[in-house]
Amino acid sequence: MAERGLSNVKLRVADAELIDDEESFDAVLVFNAIHDQAAPDAVLRNIHRALGPGGTFLMNEPRISSVLAENIDNPVAAFTYAVSVLLCMTTSLAADGAGLGTGWGEQVARRMLADAGFVDIAVHDAPGDPGNAIFVATRP
Numbered sequence: 640m641a642e643r644g645l646s647n648v649k650l651r652v653a654d655a656e657l658i659d660d661e662e663s664f665d666a667v668l669v670f671n672a673i674h675d676q677a678a679p680d681a682v683l684r685n686i687h688r689a690l691g692p693g694g695t696f697l698m699n700e701p702r703i704s705s706v707l708a709e710n711i712d713n714p715v716a717a718f719t720y721a722v723s724v725l726l727c728m729t730t731s732l733a734a735d736g737a738g739l740g741t742g743w744g745e746q747v748a749r750r751m752l753a754d755a756g757f758v759d760i761a762v763h764d765a766p767g768d769p770g771n772a773i774f775v776a777t778r779p
C-alpha cells in the first residue's frame with residue numbers, strides 16, 4: 640500500500656476491499672469502479688468507515704435504471720450493457736463476486752449506499768457526459 644501526502648491531500652493506492660482506515664478522510668472519490676468490485680458491499684462499508692463524520696462520498700457511475708424496461712429509451716443503455724458483459728460484470732464474476740456490472744442502476748446503488756450507512760444520497764447529471772451520473776452521499 641503506497642501513500643503520499645500533498646499538504647492536506649492524502650493519496651492512497653490500495654485494494655479497496657482491504658481498506659481499514661477509520662475516520663481518516665473528509666472525502667472519497669471513486670470513478671466508475673464500484674460496479675466492477677467483487678465485493679461492492681464491503682468496499683462501500685470500508686469507504687463509509689474511512690470517512691469522518693460528515694464526510695462526503697462521491698462516485699461516478701453509469702446513468703441507468705436498475706429496471707431493464709426503464710432503459711429502453713436510454714440511447715446509451717445498449718452500449719452500457721455491452722461494455723458490462725465484456726468487462727465490468729465479467730471482472731467481478733471471475734473473482735466469484737457480485738457481478739453488478741454497469742447496469743446495476745440508480746435504485747440498487749441507492750439501496751447499497753443506504754445499507755452501507757450513507758445518508759443524504761443525491762444523484763446529479765455528469766456535466767457533458769450523458770452516460771454517467773454523479774452520486775453524492777454523506778457519512779452521518
Ligand SMILES: C[S@@+](CC[C@H](N)C(=O)[O-])C[C@H]1O[C@@H](n2cnc3c(N)ncnc32)[C@H](O)[C@@H]1O
Pocket residue numbers: 653654655656670671672675676677727
Ligand atoms: C471500469 S475501470 C475504471 C477505471 C478508472 N477509474 C476510470 O474511470 O477510467 C474499474 C477499475 O476498478 C479497479 N478495481 C476493481 N476492484 C478493485 C479493488 N478491489 N480495489 C481497487 N481498485 C479496484 C480496476 O482495477 C479498474 O481500474
